[in-house]
Amino acid sequence: MAVATRVSALLNERLADLSSLADLPKFTADLEDQRLKLAGVASQLSKSGPVRLSQVCSDTRSAQARLEQLRGRRKTLLRKVEAFPRGEHHMETLMEAQTKLSRLKLAKRYVDLLLDVDDLSSEVESNTARDIKRALTAYDKLQAIYKSASRLNSNQPFEGTTAARSEDDALHPALGFTVQPEMLKYLNTVIFSLYDLLKGHLSKKLEHALEALGWPKAVSVESLRRQATDPHWLAFKSAFGDMLLLQAPKTNGEADKPDSLPAMEVLLRLPVLQYKYHFTGERPTNRLDKPEWSFTKVLAMIRDFSPFLCGPVQSLLEEYGYVGWDAKNHFVEGLLDAVMYKLRLDIPKLLENPRLFTHASKETYAFDKALREVHLYTKPSGKWDGCASVFTERREWFEQWLIMEMAAAKATFEDAVQADKAWEFVEDYFGEGDAKPTQSAELFIKILEAITDRYRLLPDYSHRLAFLNELQLPLLEDYLQEVRDGIKRHVSAFHPVNTAGASLPSKINRLQMLCRYICSLQFISSNLREWANLPFFIEFREQVRKQNKLTNEADDVLEIDPSLKATAAELLGDQASLFDEVVAAYDATIRRLQDLVVQDIMQEFSEAMWQYDKRRNWVISSSDSDSDSPTFSSSPLLDEITPEFCTALDTLTSFLPAIHSHLPVTVFLSLLQRDIGPRLDEHFFTKLILRGRFNAQGAKKVSYDVSKGLAKGVLGRWVRKPDALLRRTTESLSLLTLPLRTSRASGTKAPALVTIVELLLESSNGQRSDDEDSNNDAQDTALREALESVGVYRLSTKKVQQVVERRVEVENLLDSLA
Structure with missing residues (x-):
């Protein structure tokens, strides 16, 4: 019924109307193809079905047999469990058994480790003399075992349990369990013993090679380059390289990078022995008063050995992976150990003789300086404090x-x-x-x-x-x-009170x-x-x-x-x-x-200056009847320096050259410009100008003395503008030498003295500040212009008034106005 229904539905779907009957042949052919494919599949299934059914039946029988076995084993286990003693101690029995099993497993690992160590140790010992490369390989394996054991060791008491594997197991697969300190100590002892064996053999080999090269005499690098196939050179390369392959054993916690190399120690052995033989024993070369001998010897060795160390030896170090190592600095470091050893022996003796101690310290500093500046020495590890640091130990x-x-x-x-x-x-x-x-x-x-x-x-x-x-x-x-x-x-x-007969310098x-x-x-x-x-x-x-x-x-x-x-x-x-x-x-x-x-x-x-200063009256008569004439008198009195003033000039011409020759130029000029010049200016201004009475001729006389005698004659020897040192004096004399009135015949535009006086009287009766540094702000413009036109820039208005009042003509004029 269901099939008929499905067929009816299919036909209704594909043949819905009369027009679709045209596709009926194609539809029938498609159905026939599907039928044939299905018939083929059914035929194949009918053939393979019995085989698969037979396989299923076989699997079923096997499963039933396995089930029967499991049932029998279950019954056996149940009988064993029922027969097992019942009580509270059965778990302890199981734990004891587990502990014994763990101990046995660990003991087996220890035995295996000991056997491996023994085998590798025997391999090193047997191959040291005949195959050094195999011996070094076995030695490196022992080093790896010890390194792995050191990293995995927890330093905890033995409890019979295995250690959990960590990341170190992947890096060091030789071990996967905790090794007790006793075993580590044994491994360390074995490795050190083998290291000494290898080091001794390789050291002798390297010493023989060095001896063939003439060591500890300087090795000719050029000769080695010319004879690259020389058997002695090849023997040295082989021996030195094998020594570089030998890694010194390290205790737990030490850095992987070695502080010293056995190969460099062999290189140092004979030079250090030679140094100690000459400078630490009873030889005549070991003298406390000649520490420079030992220092010179060391510097000579460094100089002679440097080409060999910086050339072939450095190349071998880099070839074997010691790229960051400096052969020369490591060699010098070894020599300095011997030098400091000698200093420590000598210091107690040197302390008994200060002279020798001082000499030794100086020579030690010179030695340190030569190492730093000539040989550019720097300590390979850490900062070098110098050999002189021994004195402070x-x-x-x-x-x-x-x-x-x-x-x-x-x-x-x-x-x-x-x-x-x-x-x-x-x-x-x-x-x-x-x-x-x-x-x-x-x-x-x-x-x-x-x-x-x-x-x-x-x-x-x-x-x-x-x-x-x-x-x-x-x-x-x-x-x-x-x-x-x-x-x-x-x-x-130079006490002012001189005793009779005293001889003063x-x-x-x-x-x-x-x-x-x-x-x-x-x-x-x-x-x-x-x-x-x-x-x-x-x-x-x-x-x-x-x-x-x-x-x-x-x-x-x-x-x-x-x-x-x-x-x-x-x-x-x-x-x-x-x-x-x-x-x-x-x-x-x-x-x-x-x-x-x-x-x-x-x-x-x-x-x-006392005679010159005591003269107050500088009113000098002139052959010219007109005392206000701007012309300078040709009188010899005006053209010559006053005799009383010559004494003071002689004093300056004696003292100034004396101190000039005994002082640096800058210091002398500073004294002259900062101290001597201003004090000379003060002396003339206060003791001569402000105390004297002048007419034009007298002022010109004083001006001639100051200008020709002091400024140009004495001070002009050292400064280009000596008048600048006597600023107030020269400005005052410029005022005092002005004509009283301007003459039309002179043709000059400079103001006369009367003009200056009138401007002073108009300028608030001359009441101005005495501060010379603020003159420009305090003076009247017309007055300042007039003063500047005659060369007066520094004098204040009050000082200008005091100066012009020293002219007798102005004095008389003011008296008449009063």
Whole structure:
């Protein structure tokens, strides 16, 4: 019924109307093709069906047999369980059995490990002499086992359980269980034993190869290059390369990168032995008073061996993977171990003789300097503090060294300042600038530089601070005190009350001595300023700042002397450098010396001027009947310098060249422009101009004396515009030499003296500020223009009024107006 229904539905769908009957043949053919395909499939199924059915039946029988077996096994297990003792101790029995099984498994692993170690050890021992490459390979396998065991070891008590596999198992598959410390110790012992065996064999092989090359004499690199196939060279390459393959054993926790190479140790053996033979034994070459001999020997070895080390040896290191290694620096490091060993032996003996100790320290510093600057040595691992650091390894050594350095520096200082020519200038000095150092100052700077060289490379901050505080700063104070004592001696020698018969030194000699003091202090002060800008002292200053940031921190740092704590705090302060306070003290003394020099010159000048100064009346009659005539009289009186003034000029011409020859040019010009010139100007202005009475002729006479005698005759020797040093005097004389009234015949446009007076009277009766620096703001425009037209720029209105009132004509004119 269902089939008929489906057929009916299909026909209705495909033959819905009469027009669709045309497709009936095609539809019938398609149905026939489907029928044939289905018939083929049914035929195939009828053939394979029995086979599959037979297979299903076979699987069913097998499953039934397996089921019967499982049922039988279940019954057996049930009987065993029923027969098993019942109670609370059955789990303990199972755990004990499990523990025994774990122990047995672990014991088997240990046995296997021991067998592997024994096999590899035997392979190393048997192949060391006949096949070194196989021996090294077996040795490397042992190293790998030990490395793996070290990483997997948990260092926990044995509990009979296996360790869980970690990431290290993938990197090191030789082991997968925790190895106890006893086993690690055994492995370490075996590896060290084999290492010594291999190292001994390879060392002998390398020593024979070096001996064939003539070591420890310098090896000719050029010869090796020409004879690349030389059997001796090939033997060295092979032996050195095999030594590079030998890795030193390491205990747990050590870095993978070795600190030393056995091959380099073999290279160092004979040179170090040779050095110790000559310089640490009873040989005549080992002399305490000749430490430079041993240093020279080391430097000579470095020089001779450098081509071989930097060439073939360095190439072999890089060939075998030691790219970051420097053969020369490692070789030097080995030699320096021997040098420092010798120094440690010698220091106790040197401490008994300060002279020898000082000499040894100097030579050690020179040796360190040569290594750094000539051979560019840098320690392969870490910072190299220099061989001189040995002197600070023990506190008592350093303290004694400091005492000796103090004594030596003090003695040299005393010799420097007490020498016959201590304050004589250094001949042919070629330093920077126009400095003129004395012999004592130059030697003193060398003493300070030598002390700096002593402590510059000391590794410990407190040691450097001790040298600075206990040697350099006290010596700087001593030199300054020496100059101060000299000042007292020279000042007291010229006490105003002279005893009868007293022999006083020449004042010129005194001035020259004061100038030498100035030059000495200025030279030292200039050097200290330069030092303050050097990187070493800048870094040192920053160290002082950091180390003294907190008071408690300073206690921990300053271990040599607790007093250094206070010194460090003083050095910190507000100073920009370590020498600011010292430089300030030196500069203050220099200024005092300069004041003394100026004071002496002005005192002598004032005494020489007393006859010239006491003349108040400068009203001079002229052969010309018209005293207001602008023409300058040809009278010899006006064309010659006043005899009384010549004495003062002679004083200046004696003193100024004397101090000029004893001072740097910049210092002399500074004194002349800043001190001497203004004081001369003050003297003339206050003691001569403001106290005298002048007419035009008298003013011209004084102007001639000042201009021709003082300005051009004396000061013009050193400055281009000497009148600028006597500004108030020259401006005052410009006013005093003005004609009273302007003559039409003169043809000049300059205002007359009467014009100036009228402008003064119109300018608020002359009530103006006495501040010369603010004249432009305080004076009337017309008055200032008139004054500037006659060359008056600096004098204030009040001073101008005081000056013009010294003209007798103006005095009479004012009296008539009053």
